[in-house]
Amino acid sequence: MANFHLRAVPPDLYDALKARAEANGRSVNAELLAIVHEAIDRDSERAELLLRLERLRREFRLPPEALPPEELIREARDDQ
Numbered sequence: 001m002a003n004f005h006l007r008a009v010p011p012d013l014y015d016a017l018k019a020r021a022e023a024n025g026r027s028v029n030a031e032l033l034a035i036v037h038e039a040i041d042r043d044s045e046r047a048e049l050l051l052r053l054e055r056l057r058r059e060f061r062l063p064p065e066a067l068p069p070e071e072l073i074r075e076a077r078d079d080q
Contacts, residue, residue: 006032014028017031017032049070050070053068053069053070053073054069056069057069
């Protein structure tokens with residue numbers, strides 16, 4: 001299993017991380033791993049969503065000048 005060291009962590013960030021770890025019943029190390037895992041999962045889900053949107057765009061044969069589906073979603077979300 002790989003290891004790495006995180007250096008120069010500002011005290012306020014470390015305190016916030018430690019508080020979050022305690023609130024979740026984890027060590028600081030386990031909390032860092034959870035945060036990284038969540039970020040990777042979120043990126044993977046976002047990439048998968050963009051692929052699905054592109055497949056739908058091809059399937060429905062949207063004209064080239066049509067806004068990409070992700071832009072339509074972004075506009076709808078921002079209008080709320």
